[in-house]
Amino acid sequence: MALTLSEKAKNVKPSSTLEITARSKALKAEGRDIVGFGAGEPDFPTPKNICDAAVKAIQEGFTRYTPASGINELKEAISEKFRRFNHLEYAPDQIVVSNGGKHALTNIFTAIVNPGDEVIIPAPYWLSYPEMVKLAGGVPVFVYGESANDYKVTAEQLEKVVTDKTKALIMCNPNNPTGMIYSREELKPIADFIVKHDIYCVSDEMYENLIYTGEEYVSMASFGPEVYDRTITCSGLSKSYSMTGWRVGYTGSSKELARAMGAVQSHSTSNINSVAQKAAVEALNGPQDEVESMRQAFEERGNYIYERVAAMPKVTAPKPEGAFYIFCDFSEVLEEYYKGEKIETTQKLAQILLNDYDVAVIPCADFGFPKHVRLSYAISKESIKKGMDRIEKFINDLALEDSGEMAG
């Protein structure tokens, strides 16, 4: 038997967002003043009341194994949050607490996907979905949102790709990378589609608190019992509570699925760390005013970055409605030449911006849209301004190159 890697391991791509973020951090460590539009991570510290709850948990010796799928106190808090915010009834035994949203999603695919099952993924998509589906033995099937519809997909489009092998549809709302939100009217036909074809809907609601339209958030599972039964609602504390490092994600699903996911988790990671669970209880049950002030700050930054992109030649983007990303179409820029060479790909564009303009951006080939770039505005307004000044300078330099002024 040769020392070879499994087919699964060979087929999985490392996360390019984490790679770019790591490269930009390394350049920063070398003393370069890099503006990082890469990371999908709030720049705010975790609120103090949450940190204090964790310290208290340690001091009180809450440092042992807990039930694999989470302590009851936390499941109760999540259940209450589902009721209060999402208007969904998930009893504690329908909830599984996992190591961040990523782990919650991996549990879901392990629990529902058989080899060869197809999972419909609307593009642009968060880059981990196809890899997670493949790791579970499934086959990702892509359907592409059109820019005229703010990159959202419709039930008509989904009808064209559904087959008798379709097991699930993934919905990411608010969307990473587009920052767009599906309204109730847009979700309803998709909810009907799920019921009609009797498939699961994996509803990734990680950014549910970060909404700038003034409208109430609509959860997929809220469209009545037939949709509820088929939907696995996935969320977490990473983005809303600025708790990325704590690793707290969760699912609400049928009891049967929750039992299956709990069993899967009991043989892989067991419980998430006990201290983070106590911190999460405080996050969900404690005061929510910091969540709101972070949301407001993101809204202000989103408006500002949008104005800057809108004023920029050759780049377009829809106005962000949620999450903390702006999804920019750079296809015109890719036709341009930089230092005598055609730019051509967003990977090359990202290299130029990082190496020569000290700005880190995320090329979206791995999100299914190779001519687009995602900018995260989860950084200070001053940093956003500095970074946008630099991107603007790059675009202006291209114009000078066109006219030959850079040639000498």
Ligand SMILES: Cc1ncc(COP(=O)(O)O)c(C=O)c1O
């Ligand atoms: C759409 C989406 N879902 C899930 C996650 C996972 O979040 P976590 O850090 O809690 O694993 C992310 C993180 O970037 C995300 O953007």
